[in-house]
Amino acid sequence: MTMTKQTYVPGTHPSLPPPKGTTGIAYWLKMNLFSSLSNSVITLLAIYLLYLAIPPAINWLFLDATFVGTSRKDCAPDGACLAFIGERFNLFVYGFYPAELRWRVNLTAILLVVASAAVLWDKIPARKYMLWFALAYPLIAAWLLLGGLGLESVSTHLFGGLMLTLTIGVTGIVCSLPLGILLALGRQSNLPIIKYFCIGFIEFIRGVPLITLLFVASTMLSYFLPPGSTFDLLLRVLIMVSLFASAYMAEVIRGGLQALPKGQLEAAESLGLNYGQSMRFIILPQALKVSIPGIVNTFIGLYKDSTLVIVIGLLDPLGIGRASVADSAWLGLSTEVYLFVAIFFFISCFGMSRYSLYLENKLNTGHKR
Amino acid sequence: MSEAQSNSTNDLCIEIRNMNKWYGDFHVLKNINLEVSRGEKIVICGPSGSGKSTMIRCINRLEEHQQGDIIVDGTELTNDLKNIDAVRREVGMVFQHFNLFPHLTVLENCTLAPIWVRNTPKAEAEATAMEFLERVKIPEQANKYPGQLSGGQQQRVAIARSLCMRPNIMLFDEPTSALDPEMIKEVLDTMVSLAEEGITMLCVTHEMGFAKKVADRVIFMDEGEIIESNKPHEFFDNPQHDRTKLFLSQILGH
Numbered sequence: 225m226t227m228t229k230q231t232y233v234p235g236t237h238p239s240l241p242p243p244k245g246t247t248g249i250a251y252w253l254k255m256n257l258f259s260s261l262s263n264s265v266i267t268l269l270a271i272y273l274l275y276l277a278i279p280p281a282i283n284w285l286f287l288d289a290t291f292v293g294t295s296r297k298d299c300a301p302d303g304a305c306l307a308f309i310g311e312r313f314n315l316f317v318y319g320f321y322p323a324e325l326r327w328r329v330n331l332t333a334i335l336l337v338v339a340s341a342a343v344l345w346d347k348i349p350a351r352k353y354m355l356w357f358a359l360a361y362p363l364i365a366a367w368l369l370l371g372g373l374g375l376e377s378v379s380t381h382l383f384g385g386l387m388l389t390l391t392i393g394v395t396g397i398v399c400s401l402p403l404g405i406l407l408a409l410g411r412q413s414n415l416p417i418i419k420y421f422c423i424g425f426i427e428f429i430r431g432v433p434l435i436t437l438l439f440v441a442s443t444m445l446s447y448f449l450p451p452g453s454t455f456d457l458l459l460r461v462l463i464m465v466s467l468f469a470s471a472y473m474a475e476v477i478r479g480g481l482q483a484l485p486k487g488q489l490e491a492a493e494s495l496g497l498n499y500g501q502s503m504r505f506i507i508l509p510q511a512l513k514v515s516i517p518g519i520v521n522t523f524i525g526l527y528k529d530s531t532l533v534i535v536i537g538l539l540d541p542l543g544i545g546r547a548s549v550a551d552s553a554w555l556g557l558s559t560e561v562y563l564f565v566a567i568f569f570f571i572s573c574f575g576m577s578r579y580s581l582y583l584e585n586k587l588n589t590g591h592k593r
Numbered sequence: 594m595s596e597a598q599s600n601s602t603n604d605l606c607i608e609i610r611n612m613n614k615w616y617g618d619f620h621v622l623k624n625i626n627l628e629v630s631r632g633e634k635i636v637i638c639g640p641s642g643s644g645k646s647t648m649i650r651c652i653n654r655l656e657e658h659q660q661g662d663i664i665v666d667g668t669e670l671t672n673d674l675k676n677i678d679a680v681r682r683e684v685g686m687v688f689q690h691f692n693l694f695p696h697l698t699v700l701e702n703c704t705l706a707p708i709w710v711r712n713t714p715k716a717e718a719e720a721t722a723m724e725f726l727e728r729v730k731i732p733e734q735a736n737k738y739p740g741q742l743s744g745g746q747q748q749r750v751a752i753a754r755s756l757c758m759r760p761n762i763m764l765f766d767e768p769t770s771a772l773d774p775e776m777i778k779e780v781l782d783t784m785v786s787l788a789e790e791g792i793t794m795l796c797v798t799h800e801m802g803f804a805k806k807v808a809d810r811v812i813f814m815d816e817g818e819i820i821e822s823n824k825p826h827e828f829f830d831n832p833q834h835d836r837t838k839l840f841l842s843q844i845l846g847h
Contacts, residue, residue, distance in 0.1 A: 497706060
């Protein structure tokens with residue numbers, strides 16, 4: 225027993241570096257991948273499976289793939305037939321929107337990026353004016369897509385593909401958040417009429433599948449409306465999707481409201497803030513922050529649910545994919561088509577989920593427990 | 594008549610008459626009568642569950658009473674929201690768990706209510722806030738978030754936040770109970786200096802040293818009733834009721 229430990233006078237102990245071998249890459253590998261025999265086996269097995277899967281996938285998708293061609297016969301038998309995707313690309317993006325007017329869709333998309341940047345990114349230059357622009361954006365987008373007021377009109381039944389998904393998704397997201405907030409607050413109201421209306425609405429919508437609501441929108445609604453009245457099908461879908469998402473949103477936000485300590489509202493009230501001010505400055509900013517994962521979850525669900533519009537005859541990318549697979553000149557290409565659709569949906573949904581993480585980190589003010 | 598009215602509002606800051614409150618069937622506050630003069634400092638103590646917090650929370654209507662009258666600064670607390678808002682503007686409150694707004698900086702915590710309730714211009718509200726943050730000795734923390742401060746610092750911010758509304762009355766609901774021993778003193782020092790400036794204070798606390806130092810009156814509550822109300826030296830040296838004696842022997846026993 226030898227005591228080699230250095231001793232210090234109390235109060236003079238310096239901060240020492242950690243012992244060797246407890247930091248760095250080697251340590252990380254050891255701790256995370258090879259911490260025990262079973263973990264090492266699983267790690268090696270996973271590496272082997274990746275080795276089996278990735279090189280053939282790269283061969284199929286890139287090296288052996290055919291990028292140019294006019295029918296199935298032009299494609300190499302062992303590679304992906306991407307020529308087909310290239311040929312149908314415009315259909316996937318614009319649906320049946322008239323080719324000579326597609327610049328309007330493109331412009332709407334570019335402006336959507338600008339408007340989203342204003343809302344989602346708080347360091348954008350001249351943010352105040354950008355937010356005004358974002359507020360006006362829905363009107364601008366509707367004008368560009370539908371026409372009128374000097375632009376050639378385009379009927380909504382020509383909408384399809386990616387632009388249809390984005391139209392439904394963005395409208396649903398933009399409408400369901402404020403509606404959801406109102407429903408969540410209404411559900412907690414002291415006024416019985418408001419409270420029970422909100423509860424009834426939320427429970428009814430949540431109790432009915434979206435497909436049912438879409439059928440109601442496409443067929444049954446016309447029985448209730450005066451005969452001969454034209455009520456655009458896409459508009460009905462947008463309303464139904466927004467209402468559907470807002471009921472889910474309301475419950476997500478209610479969860480956030482309940483997560484707040486009671487003291488927050490009491491502190492706000494004791495300072496003399498009225499109900500509206502307390503909600504706007506104190507309760508909602510915190511409740512929404514807690515609800516971000518659930519809110520984005522609802523957004524992603526809503527976005528993917530937009531593919532259900534196929535049941536009432538609107539063609540989103542998935543619908544166009546299904547129609548394309550049946551094309552007799554291009555038989556047997558379902559892998560390519562569905563992979564393309566999957567990549568499109570994955571990119572948008574993964575983007576939303578990354579943004580939500582960024583937002584959570586940005587809003588973390590050090591009171592996370 | 595108007596003279597009598599103005600007279601009473603001048604002398605009396607808070608008037609509670611025959612006030613009763615129930616939680617469901619449970620009678621929490623039983624026939625409370627309390628008059629607080631302007632500038633008076635009152636310490637309220639008693640065992641837990643005796644209704645002390647509930648009583649002071651009735652004064653700014655965080656709790657609703659079912660019977661009796663509460664008149665604060667000449668305004669009677671009824672269901673009239675205008676009266677409630679008027680009272681809350683004049684009454685500051687400090688909570689056991691601070692209840693700072695965690696998503697706002699210290700400075701924003703202090704300026705929010707003056708800007709939106711009192712319509713103070715932002716620059717002026719910030720100047721006032723910095724003044725009060727200096728008074729509680731933490732101006733350097735103004736741009737931090739509450740989560741980055743120690744408990745004692747947070748409670749001092751909470752006091753500054755209330756003071757920024759320039760209240761006539763301050764309510765303290767066990768302001769030091771959630772603090773580490775080393776931080777209690779800094780908060781009590783702040784409260785003592787506040788007391789010396791003549792603001793009306795009602796303080797629920799078990800800090801008997803503080804009570805002896807600043808209180809004009811000490812009130813002892815048990816099971817929803819005010820048992821005893823007396824000047825501090827009388828209260829501590831010569832308690833009248835057995836219940837008070839027992840309580841004092843228990844908290845001063847160490």
